[in-house]
Amino acid sequence: MELTNENVLGKIIEQFGEENITDAVNPDGIMTFQTNRQTIHELIKYLRDDEKLQISFLTTMCGIHYPEQKDRELCMMYQLHSLRHNYRLRIKVYFPISDPVMPTLTDLYATANWMEREAYDFYGIVFAGHPNLIRILNVEDMEYHPMLRQYPLEDQTREDKVNTFFGR
Amino acid sequence: MSDSNNTDIKMADAPEGYIGAGFFATSFEKVIGLARANSLWPLPFATSCCGIEFMATMGSHYDISRFGSERPSFSPRQADILLVMGTIAKKMGPVVKQVYEQMSEPRWVVAVGACASSGGIFDTYSVLQGIDRVVPVDVYVPGCPPRPEQILDGLMRVQDLAKNESLRRRNSPEYQALLESYNIK
Numbered sequence: 001m002e003l004t005n006e007n008v009l010g011k012i013i014e015q016f017g018e019e020n021i022t023d024a025v026n027p028d029g030i031m032t033f034q035t036n037r038q039t040i041h042e043l044i045k046y047l048r049d050d051e052k053l054q055i056s057f058l059t060t061m062c063g064i065h066y067p068e069q070k071d072r073e074l075c076m077m078y079q080l081h082s083l084r085h086n087y088r089l090r091i092k093v094y095f096p097i098s099d100p101v102m103p104t105l106t107d108l109y110a111t112a113n114w115m116e117r118e119a120y121d122f123y124g125i126v127f128a129g130h131p132n133l134i135r136i137l138n139v140e141d142m143e144y145h146p147m148l149r150q151y152p153l154e155d156q157t158r159e160d161k162v163n164t165f166f167g168r
Numbered sequence: 169m170s171d172s173n174n175t176d177i178k179m180a181d182a183p184e185g186y187i188g189a190g191f192f193a194t195s196f197e198k199v200i201g202l203a204r205a206n207s208l209w210p211l212p213f214a215t216s217c218c219g220i221e222f223m224a225t226m227g228s229h230y231d232i233s234r235f236g237s238e239r240p241s242f243s244p245r246q247a248d249i250l251l252v253m254g255t256i257a258k259k260m261g262p263v264v265k266q267v268y269e270q271m272s273e274p275r276w277v278v279a280v281g282a283c284a285s286s287g288g289i290f291d292t293y294s295v296l297q298g299i300d301r302v303v304p305v306d307v308y309v310p311g312c313p314p315r316p317e318q319i320l321d322g323l324m325r326v327q328d329l330a331k332n333e334s335l336r337r338r339n340s341p342e343y344q345a346l347l348e349s350y351n352i353k
Contacts, residue, residue, distance in 0.1 A: 138294065139259045146293050154291045161291065 001052055003087040005031040008053065015046060030079075032090040040078070040093050041103045047080060048108060055082040055089065058109040061116070063123035065097075067149045073097035074125060097148075104129040122147035197335050204248070204274065205330040207236040208323065211247035213267060216254030218281035221313040230316040235323055244270035249326055250303070251319075255283040256296045268303040269352055273338050276326045277305045280319055282312040304346050 001007070005026055013021050016039055024033035035043055047055040057080065064075040072094040081088050093102070104127040105112035116127045117136040124145035127133055135142065144151060154161075183202060185194030210232070212222055225232050226240060241247035244267050256264055268277065279299050282288035285308045287297035299305060306329060309322040337343060347353075 151293070153293065155287065155293055155295065155297050158287075158291065158297055 003053065003082060003085040005089075008055075008087070008089065009033065011050075011053065012043065012047075016043060030088050030090050032092065034092045034094065037093060037095060037102060040076075040091070041105065041108070043091070044078065044080070044105060045108055053082065054084040055080045055087065057081040057083050058105070058111055058115075059088070061105075061112065061119070063119040063125050063147070064092075065123060065148050069094070071096040074100055074123060076102055076119065076125065100125045102127050106130055121145070124148065198331075200335060201331045201333070205236075205327040208248045208276075208326060208330065209239055209241045209246055210237050210249045210251050210323070211241050211244060211267070211271065212251050212253065213264060214251075214253045215256065215260065216283065218253035218284065218313045221316060222251065222253050222280065222319055225316040225319045230320065232320065232323065235320070235327065237323065244268075244272075247271055248274065248330075249276045249278060249323070251278045251280055252284040252299050253280040255288065255290055256299055257294055258296050259294075261296045261299075261302045264299055265302045265350075265352070274330070276307070276329060277303055278307045278309060278322045278326060279305045280309045280322065281314055282310065285310065288312060302350065303352075304350060 005024075009021070009024050009031060012033075016035075020035055020039040022034045024031060026032070044058075047053055049056075059079040059081045061076060061078045064077055066073055066075065074095055074097050076093045076095075078091040078093075079088065080091070095102070100123070102116075102125055104116060106116065106127075106129070113130070113132070114136060116125075116130055117133060119125045120127065120130075120133050121135045121137055122145055134140075138146065182192065183194050183198035185192055185198070212219065214220075214222055224230060232240075237249075248271075250268055250271060252264060268275070277299075279285045283290060283295075284299050285305075287295050289312075291297070296302065307322045307325045309318050311318050314322075
């Protein structure tokens with residue numbers, strides 16, 4: 001079976017129901033849809049194990065921060081790839097920053113271990129069930145999650161840089 | 169004609185002293201300074217592009233060996249001069265400091281390139297904005313990356329320091345206070 005955005009979406013909605021799979025768009029030819037925290041683990045397991053789809057490669061996952069969206073401030077983005085059919089798709093899950101807990105995928109993909117540690121490191125997203133959720137890239141004693149947009153990107157200890165020369 | 173018999177060769181002057189028939193007397197400091205300056209063993213701490221530029225400096229064309237730096241010491245054990253080349257992330261800062269602490273006196277530090285000197289273009293929460301935040305620096309080499317000639321020039325500035333400083337400078341209260349300000353024992 002040739003995988004197209006339509007029939008893959010149809011199969012997923014058939015499996016998980018319309019209330020759990022929303023806002024499907026194709027921004028750059030790669031189908032992107034939203035789901036929720038209850039569905040995501042089962043959904044990715046289904047995509048991996050379904051004999052027709054075989055979307056069994058977790059290309060990447062990362063956090064996103066939208067400070068202006070009320071109760072949807074944080075987002076986890078998953079990109080999956082079917083090596084068998086050369087088909088890609090993207091899944092987004094939005095959740096409030098006051099409750100930044102996501103189910104872990106480490107039981108499905110070993111690669112999720114480090115990617116989830118990275119999302120925790122930079123965004124403070126907690127993955128329930130992760131075996132070793134500690135910082136991976138930043139210094140261990142850092143007390144904040146630097147990619148959240150309430151923090152300035154620049155080093156704040158510089159006194160010799162004039163903002164006008166740096167496009168700020 | 170080869171260049172070997174042209175008259176452009178600059179002879180180095182002997183240090184100040186008394187010249188007599190069959191002897192030359194000068195101060196111990198000057199002799200030691202001469203020896204130190206012409207046998208500076210660099211410890212390259214290369215993390216990025218400036219490190220590649222330093223490799224060119226080590227190569228036969230630019231030939232850092234002319235300055236007595238024949239053996240880049242990849243250990244702090246006999247190194248005299250710490251060359252920090254490249255971006256130092258805050259996570260790497262303690263490592264730079266530890267390497268500096270493991271070097272024995274006399275020791276000099278050269279910050280090669282914009283990143284080591286000031287953080288360079290990486291004005292970011294994760295990058296150390298200049299290694300002078302963790303170790304005292306003697307010479308800054310500007311450039312992004314600096315050409316090998318500039319690195320050689322930085323080395324020659326350190327040679328000037330080594331030639332002209334007193335043997336006791338590193339026991340001076342100012343130097344002790346400097347190390348104290350960096351919490352280096």
